[in-house]
Amino acid sequence: MEEILTVKNISKRYEDITVFQDLNLSVKKGEVVVIVGPSGCGKSTFLRCLNALEDIQDGEILLDGEVVNSGNKDLSKIREKIGMVFQSYDLFPHLTVLQNLMLAPTKVKKRDKKEVQKEALELLERVGLLSKKDNYPRQLSGGQKQRVAIVRALIMHPEILLLDEITAALDPEMVKEVLDVVLSLAKEGRTMLIVTHEMQFARAVSDRMIFIDGGKIVEEGAPKEFFENPKTERLKKFLQTFTYGD
Amino acid sequence: MGLEVLLKGNNFIRLLLGLSVALKISLVSVVISIVLGVVLGILMALKNPVITVVSRVYLEIVRIMPQMVLLFIVYFGSTKALLINLSAEAASIIVFSFWGTAEMADLVRGALGSIPVIQYESSMSLGLDKFQTYRYVIVPQIIRRMIPLSINLITRMIKTTSLVMMIGIVEVLKVGQQIIEANRKSSPNAAFGIFLVIFLMYFLACWPISMLSRYLEKKWEN
C-alpha cells in the first residue's frame, strides 16, 4: 500500500539537549501506528514536529511526497492534510461546539457553510454530541470536549490523524468514551499515528507498535509480538511498569 | 523655547518646592489610606451584613465620584455646612484619604479572598494552629500580593494631587503659572519650557515607583 508519511533521519535539538536523533518511520495508508515510551522520551515532541509545530534540525519529513518543515510557505496547506488532537483539547473557548467545527473548513478550505454544517452535525451525531452543538466548550465535560476536538480534526478530511495523549487529562470514567471513537475510526480505515499511555487500547487499536526510549526507536512490531514477546530488556521493563503484582 | 526662564533667579528651586507640596500631601494621604484601608479591608472580609452594605455604598461613591468633585464638596461645602474654614491642604488630605482608603480596602479584601481555602486546610492539617497558619502561611502570601498594588497606589496618589491647584493650593503647576506670568515680557515662550519641565518632574517622581511596583509584582508572581 502507498506510504502517506515518511520520516527520514530526523533529529530534534534544543541548544545542547538532544530530544531525539535519526528517527525513521513510515506510515502506510490505512495503518494505525501507536507510539509508547516513558515520559520525556520525546514522543510528543516527535508528533509536534510532524506538522511543524516544532522545527527539526536534521532529516526530512514527507507527507504525500511533499516536504513538511517550518520554513515551507504552504505550511497551512500541508497542515490541512494532517489532523492533530492534543491532550488539553484546546477547543476555542469563544466559539460554540458547532462554530469550533466550522471555523477551519469555512475559513481555510473556503467550503460552503451549509455543506460544512451538515457534515458537522452528522459527525457530532456519530460521536453522540449532537445535542451539544450550541453549547460552549466550558459547558462540556472533558470527555465531551475531547470528542469535539477529534471531530474538529476529522472535518478537515486529513490524510492522517495525530493523537497526542488525548486521554491523559481525562477522568478515568471518560477515557472509554473517547477511545471508543478512536477505535471506530480505526475500523473504518483511517490512517492514524497515536501517542498514548493506555496499553490495552494501544493493543486493540494498533496495526504496528513502536517503543521510543531515550530519543530512539528501541523496538517495533506487530501488537501481539510487541506485548507478549518483547525482545529488548528496555521494553520488557517498560511494559512491566503497567502491571501490578506478578 | 522658554527654557532660559528656569535658570533665572531661583525659578527651578521654586518649581521643585511646588512639587514637594504636592508630594507631601500625597505622602500623608497614602499613610492614612494604608492604615485605614487595611482595617476596613479586614472588616469587609468578615462578611458582616451591615459592614458589607455600608462599605459597598462607600466604595461605589468613590468609584464613580471624581476626586475633583469630592474636593469641591469638602473644600467649599464644609465652610457652608459646618461653618468651619477648612484649609485647602486639610481638605485635600481628607479627600485623598477618603479615596485612598476605599482603594486600599478593596485591595486588602481582594487579597484576602484570593488565598485558596486549601492553603488554610493544608496548613491546619500539618498541625499549625490558627495563629501560626496566619503568621507563616496566609499573611506572607497576602503581603506579597499587596505590596506591589499599594506601591502603585502611591503613584496614582501623586498624580491625583495635581488637582489641588484647582482649590488654590500653590503647588508646582501654580508656581509654573506664576513664573510664566512674571516673565511674560522677557520670555514670551516660557510656557513651553515650564510645562515641559513640570511634565518631566511628575514623570520622574512616578516612573521609578511604577517600575518598582512592576518589578515586585513579577518577582512575586505565583
Place this chain on the structure above:
Amino acid sequence: MDFEVISSYIPKYIEAFWLTIRIGWIGIALSIVIGIFTAFVLHFKVPVLSAVSKVYVELFRNTPLLVQLFFIYFALPKIGISVKADTCGAVGLGLLGGSYMSEVFRSGLDGVAASQTESALALGLSKRQLFFYVIFPQALSLSVPGVVANVIFLLKETSVFSAISLMDLMFTAKDLIGLYYNTTEALFLLVVFYIIMLLPVSVLGSIIEKKLVVFGH
C-alpha cells in the same frame, strides 16, 4: 436648599453635561483605538513602533492628566502647534487613556493560552486567520473588565477639563459658587449630574462583567 435656584441652574448644567459627555466619549473612543494599536505593536514586538509605544505608554501613565492638558494647551502653541480647548480635552484624554488601555489589551493578548495558537495552526489556519478568528476575540473579552474600569476612570478624569477653560460641569459649579455663593445648590447639582453620567456606566459594567464568560482555565 433653594429649589428655585436649582431649577434655574439646571439648563446650564445640562449644557455642561453634554459638553463633558461629548468630549469624554470622543476621548475614550480615541483611547481604545490607541490602546489596541499600541498593544498590538507591543505584543508582536514590531520594530521601532514598539519602542515608540513603550516610551509613550510610560510617559503618559506616569503623569497627571492635568499636567498633560497644560502641556498640550499652553505649551505646544509656543512651538507652533495650537489646538482648540475641546480638541485638547479629547486628545489629552485619549492619550492618557490610550496608555492605560494599552496595558489592558496587552495583558488580554498575553492571556490567550499558547496552546490555542498551536491547535489553530494545526488546523491549517494562517497567521492572519489565527489572529482574527482565535486570538483577537479571546483577548478582547479578557480585556473587558479592564476596559470598563478604564472607561469609568476616564469619565471621572474629565473633571479637570475646566482647567483649560472648557465649560464643563466643574467649571459651571465653580462659576456659580464664585458668582452667586449658592454653594449648596451648585454642589448638589454637580453631584447629581456626575451620578447621571457615571452610575449607569458603573452598573452596566458590573452586569457585563458578571455575564462575561471567563474563558479557558
